[in-house]
Amino acid sequence: MSTAATSGAQATLLDPQKKRRKVSPYWITAALFPAILLVWFVVTQLEVLHPILLPGPEAVLTSIPRVLGSETFGIHASRTLIETLAGFALGAAVGFLLGLLLGSSSVLRAAYLPALSALEAVPTVIIAPLIIAWFGFGIEGKAVQAAIACFYAVFITTLSGLSLANANSVSLMQSLGASKLQTLLKLRVPSALPVIFGGLQLGATTAIIGAIVSEFVGADAGLGFLLLRYRSSYDTPAAWVLILCFLVIGVSAYLLISFAEKRIVFWRSTAVSRPDLEKNDH
């Protein structure tokens, strides 16, 4: 403990841990790309599939500047990004608040949890035409669709996360005469955060899918709309470039949320493992 006996106790304790970290796992991820490219290349060289169905990697890669450089790409991309972001923000906020609400009342939980879970079982493709009928082809309808697609993941993880608070901690709050709201905000929500972040990760993916599927069903702009247009003109390499774009969006969302999680749930990511005290922890 003597190394920690300074005001910067946290930093001195944690640094050696970081330096000992070996190869970044992202290198291992990166190493996968050449392998995928190779298999892709070989498959297309053998002409297992017609080039219109599966173009070779070189055709897709050389199409990147053409697709990204086209006049309207920026409009379509920003449209999809705004839909996804707005939908994710809306869906996550509603999911979180509903989770808090149902998490603090067993009556509400019994009354609404089955219905909310049943709603989740309705496929996006079925809701999409309705949403378009109600909101039109514009941004609003797509954002609502993305929100519907992601709310449940955040809702259900919030709800189950709230019950994870350590029993002794609950007793402590109770012994202080804390109100239900105080226990919720000061104990249950922080205890639930690691799980809620799992829900946010899942929700970000489903929000992207929700927005794009809804563009497929009917839209006047967006990457999904653009993809349909390339496909109908048999420009398959360009369509594949857009699929790569979706991958990039998905990975960026993952990295952003992981970054936020490391800051916000700092006690999880920076805590030096203390198996001897584990039972106290969350």
Add this chain to the structure above:
Amino acid sequence: MPKNNDSKVLVRLEGVSKKYQSGSNEIVALSGLDLEAREGEFLSLLGPSGCGKSTALNIMGGLLKASEGIITIAGEEMTKPRRDIGMMFQQAVMFPWRTTIENVLLPIEVFGLNKKDYVAKAEELLEMVGMTEFAKSYPWQLSGGMQQRAALCRVLIHHPKLLLLDEPFGALDEFTRETMNQELLRLQSHSGSTAVLVTHNISEAVFMSDRIAVMSARPGRLIGVIDVPFERPRKPELYGRPEFTKLVVQAREMLGLA
């Protein structure tokens, strides 16, 4: 039950019973427990594991409702947790997202008081337990003993009249436990609060207490009370004195250990 009107009684349990429903069968944890803690005294609840010590303490703290009986604190019937009671548990129960001093100030926040008015008090308490330099550390950076020290500061921050301590140092090694017990005694006499300590360590009970309430195995009820007349502050030399051993033996006999 003997009513002693000379020294003021802070906590009184009269005919307290507690039944737990576990599945279809009923567990009687306490049956007709009569107990009192006088103002300013250090009382220990001593008894075998499972005899209902924690149950009794949680009832005094308002965390559990008694199935039968009356509980009064300072003459008022107990209905819910009170701010003039502070509880400590076997585990330190530190919130990992709060620094030591933020954990110590938790009761102040919950009570809706101004934290600024208590920062100096928190720092003073941390200094008394030798934790000044760890005020800004997080719980995972502290040893188990240090966490309990911080928990001790937390329970004292709002100056409770009554301390309810459920084997607060039970998870610590013997050296640390002895030091912590000394610190607890010092801080308790300094603050003048009444303390009820749950323990199943006989010599610890004799060393710490003014009186020891010895409880029977389940269903828990009071076997008898041992008066411990030793002067304060208590010094470790006490362990070697024949009078000390006599009281330990007396407690063992009451517990049927002989």
